[in-house]
Amino acid sequence: MTRLDELFASTRAEGRAALVGYLPVGFPSYEQSVAAMVAMVESGVDFVEVGVPYTDPGIDGPVIQVAVDAALRAGTKVAQVFDAVRAVSAHAPAVIMGYWNPIERLTPKVFAQRLKDAGGSGAITPDLIPEEAGAWLEAAKEHDLDPIFLVAPSSTDERLEVVGRTNRGFVYAASTMGVTGTRDTVSNRAEELVARTRQHTDLPVAVGLGVSNGAQAAEVAGYADAVIVGSAFVRALQDGGLDAVRRLAADLSEGVRRKA
Amino acid sequence: MTIAGAAPELPDKSGHFGPYGGRFVPEALIAALDQLTREHEKALHDEVFLAELDDLQRNYAGRPTPLTEAKRFGEAIGARVFLKREDLAHTGSHKVNNVLGQALLTKRMGKTRVIAETGAGQHGVATATAAALFGFSCTVYMGEEDTRRQALNVARMRLLGAEVVPVTTGTRTLKDATNEAFRDWVANVETTHYAIGSVVGPHPFPMLVRDFQRIIGVEARQQLLDRIGRLPDAAIACVGGGSNAMGLFHRFITDEAVALVGCEAGGDGVETGRHAAPLTAGEPGVLHGARSYLMQDDDGQTLDTHSISAGLDYPGVGPEHAWLRDQHRAVYRGVTDVDAMAALELLAKSEGILCAIESAHAFAGAKQWVAEQGRDDLVLLISCSGRGDKDVDTAARWFGLVSEQDIERASAVRAAQE
Known part of the structure; x- marks a missing residue:
């Protein structure tokens, strides 16, 4: 069993959803980003999505765009992502969330090797689909990393089947047709997507895009195996520093245990 | 017929031109x-x-667009030159x-x-x-x-x-x-x-x-055959993303004697790093959904580009151009801002055609290409991809044709109108 498998086994045993927190490396500085990731874990996040800053984050909304832009302008390098993974994985499982070109640039083989050496558990690749992922799947398998592809409300059953068959660790269900960012309500299409995805895989299904508070986390935890929160953590870090990150993590953590 | 007969052997079913192309997008778009x-x-x-x-x-x-022989421009660069007049299509470009x-x-x-x-x-x-x-x-x-x-x-x-x-x-x-x-x-x-x-x-x-743009080359090839009874020695076009170039080139790919020359934005000079010439000075990578040549750093981050031409100021390029480059079927070169603007002026004053700054890169590249061949009997087909009305402001500043004050007043009037 991989570290993620063990984690999901234990949250399932507790009868609750896992809480996943995202932050990009290097925002507002490398040190502060890592401190915030560790603070999230200390306040109830079960595992961390370590964001690889990228110049053209096509699926990200304004909050994350501004943060990764600042991280890159401050000189953040891909090498530091592995340092962050090493620091975080001492406390909780860490997966990276990274657009494809920085991985391809380093080569899938080297990227996978370095991610594994840093203690990483896997990679969420939002602009990579299984059909284009041959080299990555090979490298991930060699280094026992979980490749995590996305499904969306527009995914056909054929595609849910492909993603369900290819993924390891869990399936990332993008709750809404849209980019990352907090929303007043989490799309009701999320629940339907989770149900459809479950027809094609036994892997845990995590829901992301739009969750920003404990009440929404509780709602999503009612039907998903994990709740992924990104933009709300970035905003908390930006506006209120580590204290705000801790408060948000505690609120969300209470939410995934409450259930709607 | 416009696109019938496109029947391309590439891309393959999954959208690849060799290693290039494909689909690198969020699942939501599949x-x-x-x-x-x-x-x-x-x-x-x-x-x-x-x-x-x-x-x-x-x-x-307004298709077919005319094929215009540019005699005075041709004399100036030492070749017989025919322009495919996409600048005369409705809206002013291809x-x-x-x-x-x-x-x-x-x-x-x-x-x-x-x-x-x-x-x-x-x-x-x-x-x-x-x-x-x-x-x-x-x-x-x-x-x-x-x-x-x-x-x-x-x-x-x-x-x-x-x-x-x-x-x-x-x-x-x-x-x-x-x-x-x-x-x-x-x-x-x-x-x-x-x-x-x-x-x-x-x-x-x-x-x-490409299938919708290849009409440029289909028409131009026939027009040239009708006019002079032979194919050109080179088909030349500017390349940003590369649609007018691919439109011009595609029908000629199997005409092996026809050189295909793409002119990228060399900005301040490819050697300065301040340019937008991925095929000339970039490396393969993925941007905006496809693998192609790309201006990127060692971390795979997209680099800033520079060109006087807004239409060419782009760090990527179409995947089929990457394929043609690697197959040595087309050649690509960087053309600097300075050379492009000189060509724009030359074309305007020798032919009475004010082309877009994008297209001017093709005219400058044509001049350089001819000089390198060392022949005086060449026939060139150049895509005049757009007209230059939109660029008069930029050109006026470049050539110092109106005072700063005039320019400011003009843009204030425009802003008020918007």
């Missing part, structure tokens, strides 16, 4: 890309579609060829809204035009930097009823406008078609846009 691929394939064999497109090209866009085809596909898919990215504004204007004609609502994303240097085209798009959204992220140019258009598309894909303006993006766009 269903829409599959739908578009199916509609495009059906349309290629649908007589009704082809007749409708042919009618639009002929009676709305962009209309692609947009009319995509508008027909949009209608067939039952979508009611189109979005587009634009650099110089020519594709935005063409999309706004087609949207008006078809009754679609239309949003155009344009980098804030480009809305300033191409203010005239912003006004044109708004006059045509389009919403123009200035993009303030990243480098505030075409690359970021494209990111923003993709984000809009992900959120609105059920009602919206993203009319990509060049032979870039995820499959099927590089193929689809």
